[in-house]
Amino acid sequence: MNVPVVSSPVEERLDERQLVDYREYKRDLLKWLHHLGKNPDHAEGYAETTVRQVSYKVDKFYRWLWNEEGYTTSATPDDADDYMRHLVYSDTEYSTGHKASSQKCLKRLFKWRRHELGEEVEWEPTHSFSPDASQPRDYLTVEERKLIREAALEYGSVPSYSALDPQERQSWKRYLAQRFEKPIDDVSVSDFDRANGWKIPSLTWVSLDCGLRPVEVERATVNWVDTENNVLRIPKAESSKNTENWIVGVTERTSTALERWLIERQQYDQYQDTDALWLTRHGNPYNSSSLKYILSRLCEIAEIPTENRSLSWYAIRHSVGTYMTREQDLAAAQAQLRHKSPETTMRYDQTPIEDRRDALNRMG
Incomplete structure (x- = not known):
């Protein structure tokens, strides 16, 4: 821990x-x-x-x-x-x-x-501070989801090794040496390939499809992945709420990214003795803080404004619930978000503001 x-x-x-x-x-x-x-x-x-x-x-x-x-x-x-x-x-x-x-x-x-400690200390608070379940949450719009998906392909990318002249290569080697914390003389072609790898795209795209909680990103293993059927199979013992096994659909695009990442993942020493699906470059599991940093960088790449917004990794999850409800129904959102109770899903059931504007226009 x-x-x-x-x-x-x-x-x-x-x-x-x-x-x-x-x-x-x-x-x-x-x-x-x-x-x-x-x-x-x-x-x-x-x-x-x-x-x-x-x-x-x-x-x-x-x-x-x-x-x-x-x-x-x-x-x-x-x-x-x-x-x-x-x-x-x-x-x-x-x-x-x-x-x-x-x-x-x-x-x-x-x-x-x-x-x-065996202490007879019962605390019944004199005040209640239950947040309003209908209070709007910060989430990504449909357009922002598309921009984030595309930004994941740019995240940390560098020019192709073969496309650089010797002076440019040396400059990029200095950058990669700092990024991967290794001597500049040890930077190789494989480090250029690694910088353009599929870890961040696969992590981001799976989260955009499945609304992964930070703890689920942390717990995800290669055994969850079923690219043949375009699904994640999350065992009860590893799911966030530990209530039942879950089968969650992903797009073919996401499934392709996962396939590429699973092949690439085998090249890195830090994955040799673990079945963790994603680890930071330091070999640690991702957590809320490191994921929030990734989302912040993705928003920066995508030029998504973040002022006066509280965007954490949950903003991706909230967008899945919001738009899955709109595109399908509450039951579909409940299944995709892995909620045992429909009441929990209803907290993510926010009619997007653009839909409400359209409704007002139709109402006259």
Whole structure:
């Protein structure tokens, strides 16, 4: 699990002995969340992205508490209520989503203390911060989806080795040496081919088709891929919600990109001992942060404006649900997004603004 035990602000706030104590406290919490936290009776833990969020929000809560009362790990339900009131009345305008997420993370903290530390600490929050399920989410438009798909082919691309003169090759070798973190004399023709590879296009296109969550990108293996039938076969044990096996369709275009990537993937040492479908150039699984960076670069290449928008990898998923509902129906979107409950899919059922304008014109 690649989650920092404590954040930098905590390290700066505590003295050495306090930091040792708090780090041990947090390490036990994160371990429990990852392996048992979601359903202790069935040994089902949370995804790494959830554990990371809890870790960050719990650190913020304790830093606030230490400023109020001094160092302690023995937070009480009253402390949690006071912190939520602090978020409500703070001069900083925290979003409803942030307050709801903070509340949820603190409930997981108290749940751990009850299950693992044997403390009789029940917390029933005095405030509710459930975000409006119908609140519009940032998602990609149909035109932006097309631009992102095309931008994936340009992502990180370099000129063909054979098309460059010696001076140009040397310049591009310096760039690739920095990119692949290797000496310039070790840069070869294969590195030029690698820079124009199919990893990013296949990852992006599969996400555009299937609305992959970040944790599903992280868990994806070569065994999911069935290019003969143009589908992904996601086993129950590896699906995000662990509810059932899923068969999700992809386009022929995406299937071709996957075929090319699976062949190319065999050339790289970092994949020799793993069945992971995609890894970063450092050999690590992708996460929300690294995927958000990719989307940001794709938007930059495609010249998609991102000002006043909160675009994460989920923006791709939201677009799949929104437009699949429009092109087919709610049932099709539910299957493609791998939702057990149709109520969950309805949160992605947003009539695009262009459709609403057309409706208004027709209404007169």
